[in-house]
Amino acid sequence: MPKYAMVIDQRRCVACMACVVSCKQENDVPAEHFRTRVVENVAGEFPKLSMELRSELCNHCDNPPCVDNCPTGASYKKEDGTVQIDRDKCVGCKACVAACPYDARYMDPEKGFADKCTFCEHRIKEGKQPACVATCIGKSRIFGDLSNPESTVSKLLREHEASVLISEAGTRPRVFYIKG
Amino acid sequence: METTITGTNALTYPHLHVWGWEVVIYLFLGGLAAGLLVMSAIANFSMRKPEEKDQAFCFKGPFFACLILVIGVFFIWLDLGRKFNFFWLYLSFEPLSPMSWGSWALAITIPISGLYGLSAVPDTYKGWLKFDILKKVSAKLNPFVRKLAVMNFGLGIFIGIYTGVLLSAFVARPLWNSSILPVLFLNSALSTGAALAIIMAKRTSVKLYFTKIDIWLIFSEIVIILLFFYGHYASAAAQRKSIIPFFSFNGDHILYGTAILMVAILLPLALVIEMFDVKDDIVHDLTKKQISRMKVSAAMVLAGGFIIRLAIVYAGQLSGLS
Helix, strand or coil: CCCEEEEEECCCCCCCCHHHHHHHHHCCCCCCCCCCEEEEEEEEECCEEEEEEEEECCCCCCCCHHHHHCCCCCEEECCCCCEEECHHHCCCCCHHHHHCCCCCCEECCCCCCEECCCCCHHHHCCCCCCHHHHHCCCCCEEEEECCCCCCHHHHHHHHCCEECCCHHHCCCCCEEEECC | CEEEEECCCCCCCCCCCCCCHHHHHHHHHHHHHHHHHHHHHHHHHHCCCCCHHHHHHHHHHHHHHHHHHHHHHHHHHHHCCCHHHHHHHHCCCCCCCHHHHHHHHHHHHHHHHHHHHHHCCCHHHHHHCCCHHHHHHHHHHHHHHHHHHHHHHHHHHHHHHHHHHHHHCCCCCCCCCCCHHHHHHHHHHHHHHHHHHHHHCCCHHHHHHHHHHHHHHHHHHHHHHHHHHHHHHCCCHHHHHHCHHHHHCCCCCHHHHHHHHHHHHHHHHHHHHHHHHCCCCCCCCCCHHHHHHHHHHHHHHHHHHHHHHHHHHHHHCCCCCC
16 A cells, blocks of 8 residues: 655745646635645845745645544545545534644635645546646655655655654654755 | 745634634533533532422523523534534544534433423422423433433533533644643533523522532632643743733734733632622522622623633634644
């Protein structure tokens, strides 16, 4: 069984926002809502500035608080490691939105269910990469199977020091960041 | 540091705002009903040879609690994004979801509290029941009134505490993520229940009985609130930052500071007034002035309970880990 994960190589991100747009288009995300975002942090005083570009999305955590707090089982963790939502079962209580430390979820404004990044599950089934990965011009986003030691994600995590976001929350994310 | 974010969702940026006045009203009414159930059970336990007049609160309390819970559930239903999908809550039980526990507990407590009320109706009050079927059910349940009181005591404690557990389970919201929060919510529920019992009871002895209970509950509530804030102050940076809105009194946060000031005034004042009410052993019927004073102090406790929930629900959504 695959264990899907994503590695974001921040050295290669140029904040073109193509991932934000392609995700929105691929998944028909409602207007004014997003499944992924890009954070630009600029620190220091001119001319001694430093910049961090960081794309964020659902981390498909191994210890997902959104799944634990869902009262109907609409949010669930699949065997492949991705966290998905059964829209039929969702009552729109928003507990999962409140539970997520990464603010990865939103509520569909028309239909009232919770929604978020699915790692483009429909594309993975066809052997394709998630839309944000496929469109990334800098090859900053890398998606793959951690259970395959020869996959790009496995190799990158072996060869580089990687971190996760808000590790103190104990969520054990599956999105890893390489900074240097 | 200058931060620019492309792709924010209004629901979570600049801070979370998913739950509003509907949830606050449910939390208050749910706690109030829970407290009322516990108080009516205590009244039942304490009356070994009750005069029938003293039993009035024993059956009115659970009926009111049942009605308050139904109204509270209506408000929480209003908050759902997919209202007519609510039945999914009852097609599964998610053991790690306090919201699932609460859904089932409410579905059980509402009818059980009604049955308890029916079982506690004394013969002189049977005319209060409009329909013959209710009178028959009441007569059949009467031998089980003590058992139903015990059940309602337990259900009241559960309903009073689970909402605090629900909020405290959100590690992503540091203000809520405290083990003291369920204790605070339970204490507040019991205190508001005792306050409503003071207002509802007709007899002096019953009013004074619940006033004495409420004095201890208000005192413990004040201590728990202080410990809640101290616990956050003494904790990690995210927890410490989460209580700033209550103490900053700047433009954005003035309402939270005002809320905490109001609670700081209302609860101690109610405590002092109630202590005066029981200062002397009162055996005669209360004067109008004394009754008014009791109702005022009870109303202060109710207002304090509502403000605590309002402030914690809204301020908790300002807090985050990142």
